[in-house]
Amino acid sequence: MSEDDIIAYNKRQWDSLVDAGVCCSRPMLNMTCEQARALVDEDSVLGELRERRVLCLANGGGQQSVAFALLGAQVTVFDQSGKQLARDREAATHYGFEIRTVQGDVRDLSAFDEGEFGIVSQGYCINFVPQVDGVFDGVARVLRPGGKYELMCHNPFVHGSWVDGCWGSKWRKEDLWKGEGYPIRLPYVEGGKITTWDPYWNFDDADGNEKRVPSPHQFRHLLSTIINGLIDRGFAILKVREEPEGDRNAEPGSWEHYVSFAPPWLRIWSQKKE
Numbered sequence: 001m002s003e004d005d006i007i008a009y010n011k012r013q014w015d016s017l018v019d020a021g022v023c024c025s026r027p028m029l030n031m032t033c034e035q036a037r038a039l040v041d042e043d044s045v046l047g048e049l050r051e052r053r054v055l056c057l058a059n060g061g062g063q064q065s066v067a068f069a070l071l072g073a074q075v076t077v078f079d080q081s082g083k084q085l086a087r088d089r090e091a092a093t094h095y096g097f098e099i100r101t102v103q104g105d106v107r108d109l110s111a112f113d114e115g116e117f118g119i120v121s122q123g124y125c126i127n128f129v130p131q132v133d134g135v136f137d138g139v140a141r142v143l144r145p146g147g148k149y150e151l152m153c154h155n156p157f158v159h160g161s162w163v164d165g166c167w168g169s170k171w172r173k174e175d176l177w178k179g180e181g182y183p184i185r186l187p188y189v190e191g192g193k194i195t196t197w198d199p200y201w202n203f204d205d206a207d208g209n210e211k212r213v214p215s216p217h218q219f220r221h222l223l224s225t226i227i228n229g230l231i232d233r234g235f236a237i238l239k240v241r242e243e244p245e246g247d248r249n250a251e252p253g254s255w256e257h258y259v260s261f262a263p264p265w266l267r268i269w270s271q272k273k274e
Contacts, residue, residue: 014216054074077101079103122152125152155266
């Protein structure tokens with residue numbers, strides 16, 4: 001399967017996830033300014049947001065976009081899923097905001113001018129593309145000097161210990177916990193396909209109904225690929241956070257216990273050099 005075929009497949013799967021009511025497609029319609037700040041700037045990196053131009057990159061769903069707008073930013077959302085973008089428009093209408101939505105491939109940001117944005121906020125997306133170069137090149141071009149880039153990615157060191165395809169899944173504890181730890185089953189390889197025992201995302205929709213949707217394709221990107229990719233494009237690393245923390249006193253094999261051993265996500269803040 002070519003990279004273009006992978007991206008097209010993932011687009012279809014994201015539309016299906018939105019239709020099924022996956023958590024990240026549910027607009028946040030009762031958000032306060034305090035909640036908005038906690039959502040988009042938990043690490044206190046961004047400072048004043050009023051009138052700043054923000055690109056929510058592959059961050060559709062009516063959550064981060066309205067949080068930035070509540071804090072006074074001028075927001076553009078770019079996402080491959082038209083159905084995700086529809087959620088942003090729904091949320092913008094609810095609040096009475098103006099939010100620009102643009103549909104496209106995250107590897108191609110040619111719809112935007114050089115240095116158009118002061119902030120690029122990219123949620124969990126980079127692992128849905130087989131290579132990071134096109135994404136990082138685009139971000140470096142559209143971000144102005146001194147601008148900040150938030151990137152969320154899988155923690156590559158724990159790939160292979162996570163046997164299901166989606167956070168919030170129905171875990172099979174016997175496939176996770178092996179008495180003393182969580183075994184790593186996949187090699188540490190750049191661009192390696194993330195494979196799981198269950199090729200579906202299993203979650204409850206907003207009404208508590210169980211949903212089961214085939215997973216988009218996901219790929220492992222090594223920490224050196226991410227960090228060096230940013231440095232090579234003139235970014236300075238500001239802060240890195242591992243999340244979530246979990247609870248080591250929780251039942252072995254549960255989500256809370258698992259993530260206390262192997263936090264699955266990294267949040268990386270960087271700044272384009274002047």
